[in-house]
Amino acid sequence: MTSFATALLDWFDRHGRHDLPWQHPRDAYRVWLSEIMLQQTQVATVIPYFQRFITQLPTLRDLAAADEDIVLALWSGLGYYRRARFLHRAAQLCVERHNGELPRDFDALSALPGIGRSTAGAILAQAYGLRFPILDGNVKRVLTRYHGIAGHPGEREVEKQLWLRADEHTPAERAADYTQAIMDLGATVCVRTRPLCNACPMHEACVAHRDHLTAQLPTPKPGKTIPTRSTIMLILRDAANRILLQRRGAQGVWAGLWSLPEAHDTDDAWREAQARARIDDAQPLKPFVHVFSHYRLQIQPLLFDGAAPKQAIADNGDLRWCTGAELPSLGLPAPVRSLLLALPEPTEEHH
Template sequence: MTAQGSFAPDETFAAPLLAWYDDHGRKDLPWQRDRSAYRVWLSEVMLQQTQVRTVIPYFERFVAALPDLRTLAEAPQDRVLALWSGLGYYSRARNLHRTAQICVAEHGAELPRDVEALSALPGIGRSTAAAILAQTWGERHAILDGNVRRVLARWHGLRGWPGETATQRELWRLAERHTPHERVADYTQAIMDLGATLCVRSRPHCLRCPVAPGCVALRDGLTAQLPARKPTREKPTRATTMLIVRDAQRRTLLERRPPTGVWAGLWSLPETDDAAGASRRLLDRYAVRVDDGVALARFVHTFSHYHLEIAPLLLERAVPLDRVADAPDRAWYGPDELESLGLPAPVRKLLQTLNEEVR
């Protein structure tokens, strides 16, 4: 894979970008204040596939509760997942927790300064490691997140899908080439800001772009086509019935999901493929007797690879028949206890709506 058009010298890219950043860049984001490797790392992980305005309140709440790497490592996983609940892609939170524990055990409760050691930790990888080192200590390392890929693909007229190996390799080469030897932290933030605010996916603001004069996509009218989109496949739809089982005290029966798969490790509602047999399933599997269920409005939750059609079934006046209903990964929680749990976003919203209707 080769870029289209001739390459301009590096100074035609980094210099105007930094000048633009001085006047227009974001310099007061929460993780830029009291900057530390921990705070930069947390922000970079949260910002993976998530916009800044969404991340800010989660970041502030997370660091208020777990202000450093050691407190994160020592926190129960349920606490970490509860703080993350709603951000999605929960493997990011589990990887944060695991990485913190590794750093306490092997790196003196600090993130390693070596790029290879850092990128080998769970959930970090090459670009995130580079961003941590560049923004915390000003070390010269190139980054290549989604925003940077889009900027470089357009500026150089690179036509391949960035997920392809050859295109990815070329983008890394270009990212390395453009990264300056001075003001690396500012440059790293600047190119991310450019992609997030001007060189956006749809309708980029090319007239305000500081590097527009050298942009091949702008010159050739390709901004709508570059970077190339991933070949699409129609998402399948799956269906499940979620059982909202509540006892006389309005406690809800929840169970922890398996350690792998969708919503791994989170607390969620029991599910069944047979709504008509829900009462029998609850009696046989959970030792809980319930009244007949009331079907609530169906809704769809979309994952990256499929749609999930959820049919909630409300079963009240549940009576636990023995302690089988309180197995280690199964428990009853009152409305005021749900906030402290790691719950999938659609489950949390569903339960909050039900509890608010009762008040």
């Protein structure tokens, strides 16, 4: 075992995280679910989502058989909904091709939707104890600093170097613990800003620590400004306190989720609203901004209270009038869910 792995495992035994919910039991389904949830999301945020998800869909077969709306509702708030869709589809493929289990073969596992090289390695190492390297964001940061590797880790040549280092350090014994250990070190000690170098078991051999480069490494991605777009969200509320929801198309952000009808400007908003219900007034609510990875969305909610549904749009596949009680079982984007939960009470004249 390399001295890197030995030092890291000694540290893990004393300071690592041993009580995460996906570690008990550490089976393939739970490890996989946690790995997908942890992409772009912190452990503290993921834990309650993981527990809620695993309570409702405790096995891979339960996930495969679940309705997509249920899967998206359980995911709602974690963002990057494509991850949830890939998870759902991969579970169905495991039932079709792999007897309802995640395959132990690297190629078969990484052929499933949403499972890249690092996620496949993490599942095989943690669930099955097999020796496979991983390279998530935390591990990239640890190895970039330890070896003093300059250049943005997303660049092909830099990533290639990092994979070689990751493989070189991964031990044959205790692969599951090592994998958790290097992720823990990145998440709790070798953090992005102000790393706790004195608490790190590798600081004496770390190039970034030696050369005072921890603030410069990993090299940041070349910056670019993200554009701002704007939309008006229509909240049509009828006399029974139901809200009109619309399922979004299969492409673009929030694909396939239930959301609110949208419009480009006020005239367009009135046209859209009148096509769906008889309305008499509109109340602008407080605008807010939602930030995606590639643009900012300025949202102006427009509330039409006392809307009378038109017969022509009785519930179809992509439009439905929903009560507040039905919302938790639907996949809704987090900002839309928050907006609906914070709606003002209907005014008396509209009761």
